[in-house]
Amino acid sequence: MNVQELIQFAKEAREKAYVPYSKFQVGAAIRTKNNKIYKGANIENASYGLTNCAERTAIFKAVSEGDRDLEEIAVIADTEGPVSPCGACRQVMVEFFAPDAKVYLANLKGEVLETTVKELLPGAFKQEDLDESKKN
């Protein structure tokens, strides 16, 4: 499985976006450590704030199937430069990916920015911060 294949899965997922409000379609695809693929699209709501981004849709699909060992993720949208995940999605990535996990941020022009979870959210709040507080 190469990067272009994962991006292609994200592109397929994007076609399923439910975006009557923004009309901005986003797709994501995750490869797990066992080489399973989970795809997700953004799903909006008449109560705008309830929108679920493509990245979180894909992560929640994997985790709710019992797959928590996530290896890498690709995200694609029709943006000028590579799409940029929102803060909520960055925090959720931190929960289920290793800090050095690869994140491929793509657009329909074929541009791809290869980054990592920790580059996207340096200094993230983590599970171990909670564990640390229990010692006090």
Ligand SMILES: O=c1ccn([C@H]2C[C@H](O)[C@@H](CO)O2)c(=O)[nH]1
């Ligand atoms: O990385 C991103 C950025 C935005 N969106 C969605 C949320 C909303 O449906 C639309 C506009 O913000 O794009 C995503 O799914 N992922």
Ligand SMILES: [Zn+2]
């Ligand atoms: Zn998001």
